[in-house]
Amino acid sequence: MMHRKRGWAVAAVLLVVLQLLLQTRVAHIVQQNPTVTVTLSSPLTAGQLAAAREWEKSNANTQAVTASFWSEKAAAVSADSDRTAEDVTCIGFDGTAQDCLPVEYLQGTAPGVVGQQCAISSTLAWTLFGSYDIMGLTVALDRTEYFISGVFKSKSKTLLYPAQSGFTHAALRGLSPDTPKTDAEQWAAATGAGKITAITYGPQKAWLAQAACALPALIVGLALVVLLLRFICALPGVLHGAALFALALAFAWAVPHFLQALPGWLIPGRWSDFSFWPTLWTKIMDTCNGNMK
Structure with missing residues (x-):
């Protein structure tokens, strides 16, 4: 009887530990997957972006679907200290920054879509400045200077900045949880965003x-x-x-x-x-x- 009670006690402790581990992991997955993200067959032009934004405000958008667009490229990023980081993942976005790059900010906030602001990863901040307390300092990408608005937690060298065109991905909100693929394809057809080649079902995941x-x-x-x-x-x-x-x-x-x-x-x-x-x-x-x- 004593051995059975000990067995039940051990099982209960293991279940509690498993529950805590699962909750921590699930919270991370939920934070990383706020939207249904689609990959477009060709980069979005400035005209297509304007048309998509116009459609969002129209009566045809009965589901109140919203999109945040983004694309990424590898480029060199430099700082005033004459330090340069190569092969930085540079993510240009239009819309909600957190939908395009769902991350945890250690300092400051995400950049807005207007103005010359950017956010950089903790790894890139340490590479360029040797510190995370760098709000208001500047970095240069493609000969354009951006003021740093925030530093987010990431093991990779990443920079997030506002862009105007060339987007290859769209993070969508407002789609039906039951028919995300159909709704995403209807959104692409209605906005003229082009053909969808891949879908990541964030809320479903x-x-x-x-x-x-x-x-x-x-x-x-x-x-x-x-x-x-x-x-x-x-x-x-x-x-x-x-x-x-x-x-x-x-x-x-x-x-x-x-x-x-x-x-x-x-x-x-x-x-x-x-x-x-x-x-x-x-x-x-x-x-x-x-x-x-």
């Missing part, structure tokens, strides 16, 4: 992570169900039947609520569609890997 975070609670729930069934089996005849009937009612009540909590892309259009279930795992992996499926 975050949902899967949050579902995985419920794994310890699910294990505990299953253990309680087993104990409950063992208790019911030990009851005398009449009570045994009544308890099973009550359990069946509880199950029938819980199933619709459970299905309602699931996103539409995890539920078949017809329950008789047996071809849906073999491809479900593929759908989940495509969501995580950013494929067009």
Whole structure:
């Protein structure tokens, strides 16, 4: 009996530790995936950008979809101290900076879309200045100077700055969580942004992570169900039947609520569609890997 109690205690501690680890990891995944991000077949021109912004304000945008555009390139970035960092990942954006580069800021804030401001990674800040306390100092990219508005946490050398054209990606908000692919393609057609070649389903990936975070609670729930069934089996005849009937009612009540909590892309259009279930795992992996499926 003593060994059994110790075993339950160890299992409980392991479940708590697992829950804490999962919550930390899930919080990071959710913070890194705020939008559905699409890759465009060709860079967006200034005219296409203006048309997309005009469409966002029009009555045709019934879902209130908004887009933040960005692209990246490798370039050299220099500082007043005559230090230069090569092969810096330079991300030009238009829209919401945090949607284009979801990061945690150690100092300051993200740059705005207007003005000569930029934000740099902690690694780049240390390379160029040997410090993170560098708000208001300047760096130069392509012979243009930018005032540093913030320093964000990153192990790579990265610079975030406002741009006007040449965007190859769009981070979209306002899409239906059940049909993100269809909504994204309709957005691209309506705005004239061009063909979409890849989609990263950020909110769907975050949902899967949050579902995985419920794994310890699910294990505990299953253990309680087993104990409950063992208790019911030990009851005398009449009570045994009544308890099973009550359990069946509880199950029938819980199933619709459970299905309602699931996103539409995890539920078949017809329950008789047996071809849906073999491809479900593929759908989940495509969501995580950013494929067009």
